[in-house]
Amino acid sequence: MKKVYNSKEIEEKWCKYWIENKTFSAKLDGNRKPFTMFIPPANITGSLHMGHALNVTLQDIIIRFKKLKGYNTLWVPGTDHGGIATQNVVEKLLKKEGRTKYDLGRDKFLEKMQQWKTETGSAILDQLKKLGCGLDWDRLAFTMDESRSKAVKKAFIKLFNKGLIYRGKRLVNWCSRCATALSDIEVEYEDERSNLWYIKYPLRDCGEYIIVATTRPETILGDIAVAVNPDDNRYAKFIGKTVKLPLVDREIKIISDYVVDKSFGTGAVKITPAHDAVDNEIGKRSNLETIEVIDTSGRMINVLSKYLGLSVEEARKEVVKDLKASGFLVKTEDYVHSVGKCYRCSAKIESLMSEQWFLNVKKMSEKAVEAVNDGRMSFYPQSWKKPYVLWLENLKDWCLSRQIWWGHKIPVYYCVDEKGKRTNCSPVASLDRPAVCSCCKGRKFIQDEDVLDTWFSSALWPMSIFDWGEDENNEDLRYFYPASVLATGHEIIYLWVARMVQFGLEFMKDVPYSNVFIHGIVRDKNGKKMSKSLGNVVNPGDIMDKYGTDALRFALAQVAAPGRDMQISEESFLAARNFANKIWNASRFIIINSQDISELDKNIQTFELADEWIIAEFAATASKVKADYESYNIDSAAREIYDFFWTKYCDWYVELSKIRIMSADLNVKKRVLSILVYVLKSTLQLVSPVMPFIAEEIWRILNKGEKYIGIISESSFAEVKEGNSGSIEKMKVLQDIIVKIRILRSEMNISPAVWIEALFNVLDERKEKVAKENESYIKQLARISSIRFVRNITRTKNSALIVAGGFEIFLLLEGLIDIDKEKARLAKEIALAKQEVGRTTLKLQNKYFIKRAAESEIEKIKLRLNEANLKIEKTKESLKFLG
Structure with a gap:
């Protein structure tokens, strides 16, 4: 055993071993209970960031623990085609070449996408291997491979034929940059500094006016009504009357609706049903028409010629200028409000009326709520159940279609005449292009140009990875579905978790997993979310190279409290590396001292209090750690292992054993080493889910020379000996x-x-x-x-x-x-500490200092005062001891 622990050498060896020997490959075994997990498929554009590292480390810990318990474990790897995100990457590459996707055409562009995916799409998979993930690499899946594509088509057709998928013109979230519709959960909201404009809407024939406050003056061109709250006495006399729409030769009604916030602006709001979700709902309730004034490129349409073709931002400036010149603008206020942004490119989202494919999710949502309420599926921590249920209870129909090229093309075909014009025949959902139209017997068809939302294929992941699209009743699916647990971050509970539950219940009549383990977000040591703009991103690859993969994994594990965000820093990884070194050095000490012992005792006997104590302490630790692993309290398990091994085993038992280890009597030496090795081996099994590389290496060395008993990753938990609690x-x-x-x-x-x-x-x-x-x-x-x-x-x-x-x-x-000398030294320390107390007290009593100093500086002074007072107290105690 080498003197110094070389993490890189050991990690490379065991990564290669586990993959080449298919250590984590799973086969059907009716005599063993399966434990199934699947990786949240990472985008092929992705590289391993700290959030990924945390997520997969926690999953790997779970799968390794269950394998040690004897389960037939399976963890399925995979990647996601990433729809918009991936297409954006390739479009940017084309832009550098001075080309666009339209220059290539759809077919050539998709070839380019496939080429890019082949060349770079496996980067994150290589990083997962380096991290030591115990995945079954023979089952690697991709959301657009043949089997997954069949599953997507089959699911769409089933839902279409049940009447749950329909096409209609409705208000959608539209990204002009990506040129596609988005679902509600693909819109991220950010606070933005803007203005609140107060505008006069003159009443007809009476010389009065109503003042409306708005953040979108450019959409005034598409206003259909002004709305007030029916309980707002200020406007009761105006309800039902009409006003003249500023800048436009059109009259609109004043209506009432309880959704109007009386405290916002003046309490009167403009209603533009074609460009605002709330306005659209008000419009439906009041049977209002819609006028579209913004198109899919983010430019003005159906407006006066002076505004026609302007971008939204350009139109806003012109409209405000004209309102002011015409005397309609009352005032402008600074205002901060929440603005929707595309979750992939961060462009501002517009609400537009658009013809799209939708999925009616009402019944599916009800079933997904029932599944968690009746206990078929549980959240860890349970606090995430409520937001999951609330979201499903308020979920609107899912906009499925996307106007991009990279993705699963919607499997709907339209009958066309000889000139390629669509006939009046109903569209057909089909796996393949139909041969003949059942309506007109025509033989020409075109396929819908849109692709499906990326999350549609992701929602099928728990069953599509077992080739549900090929055979809905195959052996793998019957044996491994449903999965046992899903480990994921809370940010995709709605994007992914809820969708998988809906589809699992719809197609498999069962939840896709029994438990959902929600972990938090990794933040820096100051509690800030990691971002490139803040310069506080910690690259897991750099950490693995500098401190070792086991150190990265342990540092992440010990702060991963379920459901709570966690803070991590360079010091965390350094401390974890020190722990790895401690394990190595303690193991080396025991192995070196065991070399002249031909065979250790299998039946452990205790001879001293320390022997009984360490066995009892290990039994208690093993019980607690296993319970923590079971309940996904992985942070607690990691800390328990650390405390036991470093503090109890190394600092106490190893130290107390050294006299017997050095004994000339081989029987005495043999007895204590037998206990040392038993506890070391058993502890290695406990720590191996978190730190698999070092555990695997030491396990191999400990068992060298004995009858081969396999690697630790394929072992089963050894029987824990009962200790004497007294x-x-x-x-x-x-x-x-x-x-x-x-x-x-x-x-x-x-x-x-x-x-x-x-x-x-x-x-x-x-x-x-x-x-x-x-x-x-x-x-x-x-x-x-x-x-x-x-x-x-x-x-x-x-x-x-x-x-x-x-x-x-x-x-x-x-x-x-020298008693007198020691007394003098202690007296001097007290005097110096008293001087510090005096200085810091005066500073804290200075009102000018308190007023001007930063809060952090004030806290530092308070800390110095506390430390000085504590030093006086402790030093006086020491002085008292000397008499």
Whole structure:
């Protein structure tokens, strides 16, 4: 075993081994219970960022733990074609060449897309392999491969034939940059500084006017009405009357609707049903017509010639200028409001009337809510159940169609005449182009030009990965579906999780997974979301190269509290690497000292309190860690392992075992090493889901020379030996004594090389027996040369006193330190600390400093004051010990 842990060398070896030996490949096995997971398919445009690293690390921990428990585990890898995002990438590459997709034409452009996908689309998969993910790489799937494409077509046709998919003209979210419709959940909202314009709408024939406040003056050209709240007494007399639309020779009505917010602006709002979702709903309730004044390119249409063809921003400036010149503009206020942006290109979203394909989701949503309410599916943490249910209960029909080229082309065909013009025959949903029209017997068809929303194919993922599109009743699907758990971030509960549940219940009559484990977002050490613009992005690839993959995984695991965002920094990875080094060095110490032992004991026998204690502590730790893994409290499991191995196993048991390890009696040495190896091996199994590389390597070395028992990734949890719970309480007595003696020695600057005599004044007779029976532990770890147990002793001269473990303990210092010199040093420290208290107190009492200083600076001063006061208190205690 090498002296220094070389993470890179070990990681490369085991990554290669697991893949070449198909360690995580799953086969049908009727005698074993399956445990299935699937990876949230990453876009082929993607590279591993810290969010990805967290997500897949947590999934890998779960799958490795279940494999150790004996389940027939399967974790399916895959990638998503990424619709808009991927097309945007390739279009940008073409732009650099001075070309557009239209220069190539649809077929050539799609060839270019496929070529790009082949060349670069596997980058994130290589990174997942480097991360050590225990995926079944033989089952790698892609949302646009042949099997997945068949599943998409089949699902669409089934829904179409049930009448759930329909085509209609409705208000949609439109991205002019991407030139496509988007669903509601693909729109991200950002606060934007803008204006609120107050505009006069003159009433007909009476000389009065109503003032309307709006953030979109350019859409005034498409106004159909002015709305007020029916409970707003200010406008009761105006309801039903008409006003003249400013700048346009048209009259519109004043209507009432309870959705109008009386506190917004003047309480009167303009209604443009063709370009606002709320206005559209009001328009439906009041049977209003719609006038479209913005087209799909974001330019003005159906308006006065002076505005025709202007962009939205240009039209806004001109309309405001004309309103002001005509006397209609009352005032302008600064205003911050939420603006919809495209989730892929960040362009502003317009609400437009558009002919699109929609999915009626009402019944599907009701079933998806029932599934979580009746316990078929559970959220971890449970707090995410409520937003999931609320979203489904308010979900509108899903806009399925996208006006891009990269994606699953909608499998709908239209009958056309000899000139290519569509006939009146009903469209047909079909896997392949129909041979003959059942209506007119024609033989010419064209396919719908639109493609499906990317999330349609993603919603089918839990069953399409098992070739549902090829055979709805195949063996893999029957055995591995539904999955056991989905691990994902909360940001795609609506985009993906809910959609999968809807489709699973629709097509498989069962939920796609039993549990949904929601993790938070990785933030920097200051709690800020990582972003390139802030310059606080931590690249997981860089961390793996610098600190090792196990360190990255452990650092992520120990902060991954379910459902909560987490903060991480460079220090987190450094501490995790130190833990890996601790595991390596402790293991190396034990392995080196086992070399002259031909065979360790299989039947562990305890001979000392420390033996009983470490076995009991490990049993308790193993129970807690396994329970944490089961309930997805992975952060707690990681911290439990860390605390046990570093603090209890290394700092205590290994140290207490060293005398016996160095014993000339091979039987004594053999007994303690048997316990050391048993606990080490068992701990390696516990830590292996989180830190698989180092665990695998040490496991191999520990088992070298024995009958081959396989790699740790294919092992099953060893039987945990029952410990003596009473030993834990006894060890607490000794630990209290040893720790407090060590602290006192440190505070008094007594070198570890110096051995001290001690008097133990007995305060608790029950604990006296424990201390006497294990006196050697106290002497060994606290550097005590001799212990005398006494009763009712008075304070001895030149001694330091502590109370610990049921004793007053006097450390006899005569001749070990210069008492007078030590007193003088401590007195000087108190004086300096008092000066610091004086300085910081004066600063905090200075009202000008408090008024002008930054909050962080004030906190620093307060911290210095607290530290100085604490130092005075502690130093006085040390001085008191000297008499």
